[in-house]
Amino acid sequence: MFYRKNLPGWERAMRAIGGVAMIAYGLFGMPGTTGGYLVAGAGAVAIATRFFGFCPMCAMVGRRLPSP
Numbered sequence: 433m434f435y436r437k438n439l440p441g442w443e444r445a446m447r448a449i450g451g452v453a454m455i456a457y458g459l460f461g462m463p464g465t466t467g468g469y470l471v472a473g474a475g476a477v478a479i480a481t482r483f484f485g486f487c488p489m490c491a492m493v494g495r496r497l498p499s500p
Contacts, residue, residue, distance in 0.1 A: 436496070436497075437484075438486055438491055439487055440497060448479060453475070454475025457475075458471030
């Protein structure tokens with residue numbers, strides 16, 4: 433199933449940086465805690481949305497990229 437991309441390039445880059453930071457903080461800043469694993473999981477989701485260029489929450493509110 434293919435989805436239409438709804439994230440601009442600058443936001444995809446920011447999601448990658450933020451996702452790596454969230455994973456690092458979750459695993460090293462809060463080691464062995466449930467909250468740490470939740471933060472790391474949220475970081476993994478941010479990186480996944482960056483990779484695919486599609487955010488389901490943005491699509492739910494009708495966000496789209498301008499047509500080329």
